[in-house]
Amino acid sequence: MTQISKVQDLLERSVQKVSQLQCALVVSVDGLLLCHSPASPRESGEVDKRAAMASALANLAVRIAEEEGMGAIDHAFVQAEGGLCMFGMTGSSVIGLYCDSEAELGAVGYELAVLMEQLPSLLVGETPRFVLSGAS
Helix, strand or coil, rough: HHHHHHHHHHHHHHHCCCCEEEEEEEEEECCCEEECCCCHHHHHHHHHHHHHHHHHHHHHHHHHHHHHCCCCCCCCCCCCCCCCEEEEECCCCCEEEECCCCCCHHHHHHHHHHHHCCCCCCCCCCCCCEEEEEEC
16 A cells, blocks of 8 residues: 555545544645545535645744744634634645534544644654644
């Protein structure tokens, strides 16, 4: 099994475990889609767009923390009526989880933590840092 197949498998298992989780993806910090879970037909055209936005948001969160002298990102949170997104950063990659509005923050956060523990050995990068964000 290739490294990318292992990442794909982890993302698919995450989507199956959390019923409100619609899509999981891994992107480079510059927005290049590396891997994603199977998407529903509504979401299939949105994967590249989500990859770019995940990268942009993660980079913005890091920049804000740097400019404000806050140090490394522990977490950032924005919640919207239509859904929730959580992003975790590991080295040069961003892990994104996209959920519907019924998602429980704790369950999704736990699943992100699990992925952040398992993926660094499959991805080139540093120790994971968390970035949490909400979206529709």
